[in-house]
Structures are given as structure tokens and as C-alpha cells.
Amino acid sequence: MLPTSADGRRSPSSGSGHAVGRRAVLRGALLGVGALSVAPLLSACGSNGSSTSTGDASGTVTFGSNAAVPEPKGAYETLFAAAAKATGITVKPNWVDHNTFQQNISTYLQGNPDDVFNWFAGERMQYFAAQGLLSNVDEVWGSIGANYTPAMQAQSKGADGHYYLVPFDYYPWAVFYSKSLWKSKGYEAPTSWDQYIALARKMKSDGIIPIAFTDKDGWPAMGTFDYLNMRMNGFDFHINLMRKGDSWNTPQVKAVFDQWAQLLPYYSPGFLGLTWQEGAQQILNQQAGMMVIGLDQIGTIFTGDKADDLGFFAFPEINPAYRQDAVEAPIDGFMVSRSPKNKGGAFKLLEYLGTAKAQQLWLGSNPADIATANGVDTSKYTAPQTAAAQLITGAKNLSQFMDRDTRPDFADPVMLPAIQSFLNRPGDITSILSNVDKQAKSIWSAAG
Template sequence: MDRFSPTGRGTATTGGPLSRRSLLRGAALGVGAAAFAPLVTACGGKGTPTGAAAKTVTFGSNAAVPQPKGAYETLFAAAGKATGLTVKPNWVDHNTFQQNISTYLQGNPDDVFNWFAGERMQFFAGQGLVSDVDDVWSAIGANYTDAMKAQSKGADGHYYLVPFDYYPWAVFYSKSLWKSKGYQAPTTWDQYVALAKKMKGDGLIPIAFTDKDGWPAMGTFDYLNMRMNGFDFHIDLMRKGDKWNTPQVKAVFDQWRELIPYYSPGFLGLTWQDGAQQLLNGKAGMMVIGLDQIGTIFTGDKADDLAFFPFPEVNPTYGQQAVEAPIDGFMVSKSPKNKPGATKLLKYLGTAKAQQLWLGTNPADIATANGVDTSKYTAPQNAAVKLITSARNLSQFMDRDTRPDFADPVMLPAIQKFLNDPSDIGSILSNVDKQAKSIWASGS
């Protein structure tokens, strides 16, 4: 749902384009409020709505780009017809929205806003900055699986999120290129590395890996950690932060070093869009990325040329059991100006009908609600459903599964430092461990 545009993103470490996953650097620290306030303020005042205000729901959106803004406008128009409400969007670019979400929620936020499942949702629920949506779930509960319900709850057992769409991370490739080269999808690490070596010999960039934005590399870490140490170890590491300087984590980075010679030249200076274009243009053989991103590049007659395979097995004990599948959805601010209207809107958005409409203009995700007509899905969407439903465990993504004051400020630069100098991993992990213990000890 929360699409990247080809331009307008920044890195978390430079003044250039920033990805949507640039996680809350200003949010957790309250930075940037002065610059943020003129751009992100709720539409309207407080109090019980009357007259036209009772029919208006304000919506804080991080989609101030042509797409998915256009898809939202179509969705909101349909929501208006179905509910009698007028949805008044507050369009903000991802950079501003993501970096300053905490400031936004503590100020004068909109009634409803875009956000994510996992720790990112639970963090603000725990801070008391959002409203529970139990009343919404009393109406939409039958539309969702138990697994999706679990991903929508805070630590207190209340619902805080209405999930709208999600997508898998995997190893993507061009079917036509692979057919011309006779490549076969690997299932094990040794096969994966052997294929990368073969691609390099064929004159290709084996793996379109790019990390100027910082967040793309998090997906590779997540998969390596789950494949080597298991899902439970990975989630404990994300949630507790007390095992970063251990042999298990160091082994993940040591394993990762084996892939670096097969990455895109100059990858620390390239955006994910640069890597996606390498894949689209037949210059690269594979790319570890989300369907939510790569699906916006392989469009039109190229859509069904996109295929993927699960990240390969490293440790047979854990196989390919876990899948990274971030969930996007909607939340309600702590004191919405129109709570009845917000509830009514979310009841509509939590239906297959609303999500089917969204996916009609947005074929890079899959619906979270039951009852969507999957015959209208593209080949990658149908493959995504099979991958996710066959998984034993689902993770969200590093910057969703761990604390917002740790993922971006600590792990993003640490991973980039490793990729720049893999030999320094010992001191990098020692520093990460110290910062993690300090952050978790703060308890905030």
C-alpha cells in the first residue's frame, strides 16, 4: 500500500532521497517538529462533530506521490459512496511522515492514518498515542484469519490496526532472462552461490543489491538470521535486543560476506530503483526485495515476466519455513475529531470489496481480507499468496519487528558500515550491542 515513487526518497544518512522505511529517526527523538508542523497538521478542530464535520473524516497519508495517491483517491471516492462520508486526505511525503510520526501523533493528528503492523504499531499503542479499534473488529473480524488478527493487536490484547494489504520479500528475477540462460531456482545456499557465480561468468550482475537508502539490506539480514538461527531467535533478537554480540549473529554476517562479490558495483551509492532497473533491463539476474517495490517496476506487459523463489535454505533445521511479509494498514489517533466516522470508514476498508478496488490499480500487493477474487491477481500476486500461506512463520521486516529508536538510528548505519568494510564486523557488533542494551534499558 505504501508505495515508493521512483523519485523523492531520501537516505537516512544523507540529504538525498529517503525511503519509506527510513524509520522514525526524528519520531523517537522528537526531532524536526518545527519543520514538520506546517506540513503535517490535522484537518479541522476538536470536539464532537456536528453538521458537515460529522460527515467528514480526516486521513493522514504518507502517499503524496502520483501513485499510490491516485489509487487512494479512487478508494476514498468509493468509500464516500458506501458510507456517506467525505474523506479529507492530508497528503504528506514519506520522508516527513515517517521521520516525524511521533511529533504528529502528539500534536493535532488526523482521525485515521497509514501505518504498519508489528512493533511499529505496538510501540505507539504502548505509548497511548492511538485509539483501539475493537469496535471496528466486532464488525470485520470474520473477514480475517486468526494470524492476521494476531498481527493487529497490541500487547494489551486490544486491536489497534485494520490491515489492508501485504506482500512477501523473496528473491525476484525475470522469467524470460532465466529461460534464455537455462537457470533453475536454487533451494539451498550452495546452489544460490553457484548460480551467482554462473551468472557472473555469463556477464550479468548476479544480484542487484543496492543500499543507498539503507533499509533494503535489512531484508537480507532478516532472511539470513531466520535461515541460520531460526525464527524464534530472530524475533527475540528484534524484540529484546540482548544478543547482538554473539557467535550466532556474527555467523550471519560472516555468511553474508560470501555474497558481496556478486552484488551490483557501487551498491552503496545506488537506490532500490536502480537495482530494479538492472533486473528489468536484463543486466542483473536476481534481487532480494519486496513485491511491493519490484511490482511497481515490472508493469504492463512486463508484469507476468516477474517471478521469484524463497530465500534459500542455509541451516536444514530451519529450511525455508519463515517468510518476510510486511503488513500495511490503518490506525486511529488517540482523540479523533470524528470517532464515529473513523469507525465507519475503517469498517468499509476492512472488507474484500474495498481491497479489491485498491488492488485493481495496485497490483504489487495482495489483500489481507478474505473473499477477494484472486482470479484477478497477476502471476506474481498468486505466487505471493502461495508463498505466504505455506509459511510456518511470518516476520514483518527489521524496522517493523524491532524498536523504532533502534532500527534506523543503530542498525541501518551498522549494516552499511559492515557492507563497506566486512572485516570490521567484530567492533560493529560490539557497538550495536552496547547501544541496544542502553536503548532497551531506558524502557521507553
């Protein structure tokens, strides 16, 4: 089992010293069977002789987790203890830091994975389902289906129509801020782009960093691109761009980056060398006024008596035709590996995790997300959780985040460095998009 790390939930890879993607190692692993020759950095914990029978819903279930840090690790430990009482199943976690888990997931799944593991909805789930690296969990959904909305059910299926994911939590990306700072300064949430820029200008004149933007890890900037593209070109255009790989070298996409360039003067100094945690601390310490990030991240920084000081607003409208209809709301959940040692136990565990009771228990220790199952007592939510639920349920369309809505061999290997190149040299966007377009066409053509 790989030693765990004390890094943040989405920390930079250790020892790199420069910006790398969450799946830098995955770039090579995604080449296919050849990845099996690489010594896997993730390995399953032993299952202590658990049965391989699909009917044995007992014993020990091994669990590959990307939550090695204190929170949400502590919330999972509480959850697993409750699962043992409710189901008689002992959960044996394999704790791995978030980035390492992401970077090596392909090799992990092709090797000796745990019975159950954390993963995501969207293209990320469908990609591995199509490779035959997952067990379908239709049997589980026969028990938990009524707990989920049709939209959540749809997000849990592969392209073949089978279920592969049990959703557990999700959260919105928005523009976050400190309520107490805004109250002291008299700031009001903008709804339009002009208001957003005017507010950033006012914050700068007040001696505050207007936008805590940090992109050492590469992935945080993807959220800003997603919102700009959905606000300017619409949800359908954005999803087609992510799923089909065409139309990158077009006036519509170039306009997104030109719009983005207007924000660069208002970003944190040295942002390409800062982690998201450092940006969130700028908001917490009231050094910065706003930050485009997920509740799942910044909610782990605003804790205790600071939890209800965290406020947010929807990314502002740019094109009136699309208003603020789309919300970025990544869904996290659980999947079962292709050949689990204890399939019956794995399915029974997922049946428990797919209930409002289990999700309520977990969120009580980890208030940075909201539950996916129906029936959770939302009166127990923190103020940010309540506002997050309202934002998501009021959305016309939900995206999953760039590196979940598109192919893994395109998101980090192509788009991550392309966006960082733009942030370094915004004047080069024409040549950058030309290169992205060529790589996209090559990747999708090879995939058939």
C-alpha cells in the same frame, strides 16, 4: 499541509546527498515530549468542521497518507471515491511522500494528526499504542473480525490486547527476477545456499550483475539480514533478537554476517550509492539476475505488459533445521489517531476498508500487494500476486521486517548504520557487533 514529493514509494530523503534512514528525523523525535518543540513537518489537513462525536458516522474524515506518488496514490483515490458512495463519508487526504511520513511520524502523532493514517503492524504499531498516541478500534473489529484469520487478528493488537490496526494489504520479500531473462539463459531457481552461490557465479560469467543490491537508503539491506538470520538461526532466535535486544555480540549473529560476506562479490557495483528503484530497473532491463526486495517495491516497476514477467523464489535454505519456513511479509493498514475530530466517521471508514470488496478494488489499481481480508477473488490476481499469496500462506512463520519487528529507536539509529558499516568494511564485523550490543543493552535497559 506539507507539500508532497514525486519521489518513489521508498525514496531517499530529498537533499541529503548521502545515505540516511527513513526515520532520521524520528531519531530525535523519539526522545519524547521534547519532540513537541520541533516544528512538525507533517500536519493534518483541516477537517472542514467535522463532528468530534463518536456517534457521527458521516461528514469528512481526514486521512494522513504516505502514498504521495502516482501509484498507489491513484489506487487510493479510486478507493476513497468508492468509500464515499458506500458510506457517505468524504475522505480528505493529506498526501506526503513515504520517507517524510516515516521520518516524522512521532512528531506528527503528538501534534495535530489526521483522523486516520497509514501505518504498519508489528512493533511499529505496538510502540505508538503503548505511548497512548492511538485510539483502540475494538468497536471496528466487532464488525470486521470475521473477515480476518486469527493470525491477522493477532498482528492487529497492541500489547494490552486491544485492536489498533485494520490490516489492508501485505506482501512478501523474496528473490525476484525477470522470467524472460531466466528462460533465455536456462537459469533455475535455487533452493539451497550452494545452488544460490553457484547461480550467482554463473550469472557473473555470463556478463550479468548477479544480484541487484542497492542500499543508499539504508533499509533495503535489512531484508537480507532478516532472511540470513532466520535461515541460519531460526525464526524464534530472530524475533527474540529483534524484540529483546540481547545476543547481538554472539557467534550466531557473527556467523550471519560472515555468511553475508560471501554475497558481496556478486552485488551491483557502487551499491551503497544506488536506490532500490535503480536496482529494480537493473532487473527490469535484464542487466541483473536477482534481487532481494519486496513485491510492494519491485511490483511498482514491473507494470503493464511487464507485470507477469516478474518471477521470484523463496530465499534459499542454509540450515536444514529451519529450511525455508519463515517468510518476511510486512502488513500495512490503517490506524486512528488519539483524538480524531470525526471518530464516528473514522470508524465507519475503517469498517469499509476492512472488507474484501474495498481491498479488491484497491488491488485492481495497485497489483504490487495482496489483500489481507478473506473473500477476495484471487482469480483476478496477476501471476506475481498469485505466487505471493501461495508463498505467504505456505509459510510456517511470518516476520514483519527488521524496522517493524524491533524498536524504532534501535532499527534506524543503530542497525541501519551498523549494517552499512559492515557492507563498507566486512572485516570489522567483530567491533561493529560489539558496539551494536552495547547500544542495544542501553536502549532496552532505559525502556525498562
